[in-house]
Amino acid sequence: MSFVNWIFLLGGFAVVGPVIAHMLAKPRYRRVLFTMLRFLHAGQTESQSRRKLRDLLILLLRCAIIVLIAMLFARPILHTRRGPEEGRSVYYLGLDNSMSMAYSDGSGSYFGKLVDSAVDYIRSADDESMFNICTLGSGDWASDLSKEQALAEVKGLRIGAVSTNISEFFSALKAARGREHSGDIASVFVVSDFTPNTLKQLIGVEETAAVENVDYKLITSSKPINNAAIVDAGVNSIADGKLTMNVTVVNYGQIEQNRRLTAKTGTSKSTSIDTNLSANQGRTYQIQIDTGFGGEEHLFLPVELSLSAGDGLKEDDTFYVGVSLPARKSTNVLLVDKGGGEVFLLRTALNALSRANSYETLNLKQVLTNDLTLSDLKWADVIVCSAIAEYLGETAGGLKDFVREGGRVVFFVTEEPSSEAAKRLWDEGVLAAIPRRFFRERAYLEPRPCNEQSLGIDNVAAKVLTNYRVDRIVLTGYFDCEQHPGSSCLWRLQNGFGFVYLKRLDSGSSVFVNTSVDDSLGALTKSNASVAFCRYLLGQTSQIGEYCFGCDERVMLPAYDMKAASDGRKQFWVETCDGRKRRAALAESLLVVSDSDGIGWVKTLSKPIRYAGVNLPKGETDMTKPVVDEVAKIMHRMFTPDRRQDTAAAELLPEKKQRPVWKMFAWIIILLLLIEPAVANRLRR
Amino acid sequence: MKQSRKYLDPVLLSKLANMNLVAKCAVEGFFSGLHPSPFHGFSVEYSDHREYHPGDELKFLDWKIFGRSDKLYIKQFEQETNATVYILLDNSRSMSFAGEGSVSKLDYGSFLAAALSYLMLIQCDSVSLILFAERINKHIPPRSKRTHLNVILTSLQRNKPTGRTKLADVLHTVAETTKRRGLVILISDLLDDTGDIYQGLNHLKYLKHDVLIFHTMDHQELYLNYEGLIQFEDLESRAKIRTFPQSLREAYRDSVSGFVDEINRTAGASGIDYCLLDTSEPLDRGLMAFLAKRKKMM
Numbered sequence: 001m002s003f004v005n006w007i008f009l010l011g012g013f014a015v016v017g018p019v020i021a022h023m024l025a026k027p028r029y030r031r032v033l034f035t036m037l038r039f040l041h042a043g044q045t046e047s048q049s050r051r052k053l054r055d056l057l058i059l060l061l062r063c064a065i066i067v068l069i070a071m072l073f074a075r076p077i078l079h080t081r082r083g084p085e086e087g088r089s090v091y092y093l094g095l096d097n098s099m100s101m102a103y104s105d106g107s108g109s110y111f112g113k114l115v116d117s118a119v120d121y122i123r124s125a126d127d128e129s130m131f132n133i134c135t136l137g138s139g140d141w142a143s144d145l146s147k148e149q150a151l152a153e154v155k156g157l158r159i160g161a162v163s164t165n166i167s168e169f170f171s172a173l174k175a176a177r178g179r180e181h182s183g184d185i186a187s188v189f190v191v192s193d194f195t196p197n198t199l200k201q202l203i204g205v206e207e208t209a210a211v212e213n214v215d216y217k218l219i220t221s222s223k224p225i226n227n228a229a230i231v232d233a234g235v236n237s238i239a240d241g242k243l244t245m246n247v248t249v250v251n252y253g254q255i256e257q258n259r260r261l262t263a264k265t266g267t268s269k270s271t272s273i274d275t276n277l278s279a280n281q282g283r284t285y286q287i288q289i290d291t292g293f294g295g296e297e298h299l300f301l302p303v304e305l306s307l308s309a310g311d312g313l314k315e316d317d318t319f320y321v322g323v324s325l326p327a328r329k330s331t332n333v334l335l336v337d338k339g340g341g342e343v344f345l346l347r348t349a350l351n352a353l354s355r356a357n358s359y360e361t362l363n364l365k366q367v368l369t370n371d372l373t374l375s376d377l378k379w380a381d382v383i384v385c386s387a388i389a390e391y392l393g394e395t396a397g398g399l400k401d402f403v404r405e406g407g408r409v410v411f412f413v414t415e416e417p418s419s420e421a422a423k424r425l426w427d428e429g430v431l432a433a434i435p436r437r438f439f440r441e442r443a444y445l446e447p448r449p450c451n452e453q454s455l456g457i458d459n460v461a462a463k464v465l466t467n468y469r470v471d472r473i474v475l476t477g478y479f480d481c482e483q484h485p486g487s488s489c490l491w492r493l494q495n496g497f498g499f500v501y502l503k504r505l506d507s508g509s510s511v512f513v514n515t516s517v518d519d520s521l522g523a524l525t526k527s528n529a530s531v532a533f534c535r536y537l538l539g540q541t542s543q544i545g546e547y548c549f550g551c552d553e554r555v556m557l558p559a560y561d562m563k564a565a566s567d568g569r570k571q572f573w574v575e576t577c578d579g580r581k582r583r584a585a586l587a588e589s590l591l592v593v594s595d596s597d598g599i600g601w602v603k604t605l606s607k608p609i610r611y612a613g614v615n616l617p618k619g620e621t622d623m624t625k626p627v628v629d630e631v632a633k634i635m636h637r638m639f640t641p642d643r644r645q646d647t648a649a650a651e652l653l654p655e656k657k658q659r660p661v662w663k664m665f666a667w668i669i670i671l672l673l674l675i676e677p678a679v680a681n682r683l684r685r
Numbered sequence: 686m687k688q689s690r691k692y693l694d695p696v697l698l699s700k701l702a703n704m705n706l707v708a709k710c711a712v713e714g715f716f717s718g719l720h721p722s723p724f725h726g727f728s729v730e731y732s733d734h735r736e737y738h739p740g741d742e743l744k745f746l747d748w749k750i751f752g753r754s755d756k757l758y759i760k761q762f763e764q765e766t767n768a769t770v771y772i773l774l775d776n777s778r779s780m781s782f783a784g785e786g787s788v789s790k791l792d793y794g795s796f797l798a799a800a801l802s803y804l805m806l807i808q809c810d811s812v813s814l815i816l817f818a819e820r821i822n823k824h825i826p827p828r829s830k831r832t833h834l835n836v837i838l839t840s841l842q843r844n845k846p847t848g849r850t851k852l853a854d855v856l857h858t859v860a861e862t863t864k865r866r867g868l869v870i871l872i873s874d875l876l877d878d879t880g881d882i883y884q885g886l887n888h889l890k891y892l893k894h895d896v897l898i899f900h901t902m903d904h905q906e907l908y909l910n911y912e913g914l915i916q917f918e919d920l921e922s923r924a925k926i927r928t929f930p931q932s933l934r935e936a937y938r939d940s941v942s943g944f945v946d947e948i949n950r951t952a953g954a955s956g957i958d959y960c961l962l963d964t965s966e967p968l969d970r971g972l973m974a975f976l977a978k979r980k981k982m983m
Binding site for chain 1: 779782874876903905906911913914915916917918919920921922924926927928929932933937940941944
């Protein structure tokens with residue numbers, strides 16, 4: 001015997017409950033004063049043993065019921081010997097439940113047609129056949145199903161807010177085929193709308209799977225496709241309290257679209273504009289929303305953009321984006337150098353950054369290391385040290401106070417740093433890492449600094465930096481650094497050495513960059529990433545932020561001002577798209593939501609309220625009809641009738657027939673449930 | 686219950702504070718239901734005349750009156766028996782048992798003893814009351830005066846359960862200390878070794894006493910009608926037993942029935958009258974048994 005969902009067998013551990021209850025339960029006796037005790041003695045021994053027997057029997061019955069229920073949920077399958085001539089039909093159904101299947105042309109939805117096709121296909125199979133059903137969208141597998149189970153599974157399918165994922169079906173199919181027996185006849189049946197996104201994935205699959213029969217059903221409409229979608233939206237500018245957004249609308253169909261685009265936030269009236277798109281045309285529209293934002297306080301707006309009704313797929317007509325409008329402020333950046341002009345490039349980059357961002361003003365000031373005074377520290381919001389020079393060791397205490405009060409200090413390191421100064425800074429907890437041994441070797445940056453650990457520095461800045469090909473930037477040398485116990489490495493070099501380290505100290509932070517200003521910025525400037533890199537180093541941005549994610553991405557909410565209000569909490573309650581409460585983990589300055597479950601809004605449930613929009617993945621809503629011959633060609637390329645390559649492992653398996661026995665289990669449970677009170681009462685007499 | 690029997694209901698009697706009232710109520714309630722009266726006609730001292738009715742014995746005809754008036758009258762005589770009755774009432778702790786909704790065995794026995802005393806003192810018998818448990822706790826010597834009733838009833842009213850039952854010793858003591866033979870009425874639950882009890886009773890029989898046993902038992906003791914899980918605690922020994930009474934009810938009833946049958950059989954073989962009294966039933970069975978016994982003694 002085997003089990004389809006063996007994980008449910010763990011439910012059998014619930015027998016511990018009745019066993020413990022049996023051990024702990026003490027019978028409650030009523031006290032009665034009596035006289036004829038000598039006449040009670042005769043039946044007493046028999047009565048006690050009878051009671052114990054009754055308790056044991058009832059306990060065994062209850063344990064058996066729990067274990068059988070657990071086994072029932074695990075869907076038991078009985079393996080019996082198969083006759084030599086007996087062959088079994090095994091069906092693999094790949095059913096597309098991605099969001100594009102919600103398309104309806106007036107004669108029913110694609111998904112309804114898919115369910116009908118799958119049901120007809122299953123009904124036409126033999127009663128002894130076994131079915132394996134995979135949803136191409138959510139990637140769920142239901143294996144070793146009987147005909148009735150397969151029909152129930154298909155009828156219970158739902159559309160997921162996801163895009164098609166063919167590769168998962170294909171690899172799982174190959175693995176399942178390896179578990180088959182040599183006499184089995186495998187058939188594949190794929191039902192999908194074969195949108196361009198799906199076809200692209202099918203073409204990308206290089207391997208083939210060997211099956212006896214392959215069949216597919218192309219679900220498409222006989223009418224011209226009628227679908228337009230909002231595929232992207234972003235902030236263009238904000239002026240005089242009016243937020244201008246760029247909204248990209250694409251007509252994926254063959255019918256001209258004249259739709260009304262409406263933008264609304266939670267606080268202001270909605271604004272609408274007319275859109276006009278001919279067949280297969282995409283355009284970016286600018287829409288203005290009056291937010292009343294004056295720049296004094298940080299404002300966070302949920303912006304919902306929607307097209308008026310009128311096409312076959314309404315799920316892609318709405319786009320959700322959370323917009324962060326920080327209060328306007330100026331940042332004082334103090335550049336500390338040794339007098340060699342090494343911060344020239346950095347200063348240039350910061351100037352460029354200040355010019356590029358009309359929203360935030362950067363005030364730059366440059367001092368020599370030896371001239372650094374306490375008044376300079378008081379003036380600055382950010383201090384950038386071009387090297388760990390001797391004098392910095394003497395100001396370690398002042399730098400520590402500066403960081404603790406919310407300041408940010410960035411240390412670059414030259415080939416020969418002052419070990420004494422580095423040691424003092426390290427001891428004060430200001431230095432995130434201490435340089436040990438210098439390697440004069442060429443080193444490249446890892447292309448993506450924006451991993452989970454680096455999110456804390458500034459997610460937006462990190463995302464922007466990934467737009468540049470930083471993996472081509474070469475450094476002339478680097479240090480083997482020892483990381484401070486309280487710090488984290490945000491970015492590494494391709495050879496594994498740490499590149500950027502971050503250490504938080506109270507409300508401030510310290511950044512250590514494993515290269516000199518010249519080495520890093522000199523190289524970065526050539527790649528045009530210098531401004532983005534400066535933005536990354538300066539930390540928490542005061543730029544306008546946009547928070548919108550695909551439903552297959554991990555959703556993150558900005559939480560840089562939550563840490564102070566969290567009282568040390570690491571988790572917050574958020575409401576996900578399905579309206580349910582979930583916990584989100586606080587990772588540095590972001591709240592990470594593991595499962596957004598659908599499309600719509602993810603928002604925090606406690607103040608400050610933050611929003612992130614969750615939308616359909618790009619491409620999923622492209623409903624362009626496929627070429628039938630192309631689909632046939634791809635399907636026959638993927639699934640070949642030659643199964644010799646796949647049967648080597650299968651032939652080692654014994655020739656056995658599998659029978660689902662869940663019905664028998666259900667009857668046994670019902671019988672035991674009926675017997676249990678009868679046994680209890682019978683033994684009481 | 687007939688109207689006259691309601692005065693014999695032990696629960697009703699238990700509500701009467703005065704034992705004298707209890708005795709009167711029981712006896713007169715009992716006799717109001719009987720006809721004809723068994724009191725008259727068995728003594729030697731003249732009491733009264735009444736008209737002759739067919740069926741009356743001719744030896745009691747007053748021929749002198751017949752000669753004078755030509756009418757037939759029967760002579761009636763006051764009873765004058767001089768019998769001595771020893772009432773032995775068990776007041777061990779086991780007698781304090783009372784099932785749900787009934788009086789205790791001790792109360793029931795007290796009512797019975799009071800009624801019998803009242804009855805016998807009316808008949809001018811000498812009545813002695815002996816209260817006992819492990820030994821004799823109180824001994825009121827036999828007297829036939831009417832005022833003696835007050836002494837007996839006061840003792841019964843003040844009687845409290847105490848000690849364990851040791852019936853055999855008590856019976857031997859009674860046998861050895863009684864000077865006159867008479868009627869020994871034993872009111873007890875007989876929860877002692879049966880062999881010892883028989884020896885004691887035989888001792889009394891050997892001394893030519895007439896013996897009448899009122900075996901008082903509670904309804905629950907007879908039938909064990911308890912339900913659920915119960916911890917029984919012995920009133921005398923404080924021993925405990927936890928059990929499901931349902932599961933051993935049949936065996937219990939068989940044992941108790943065997944116990945009662947054995948006493949009945951053994952007592953009958955020794956010429957001892959035995960009467961099992963259920964405390965949930967009225968007192969008339971006891972009184973009736975007494976009168977039957979008394980009649981036999983005439």
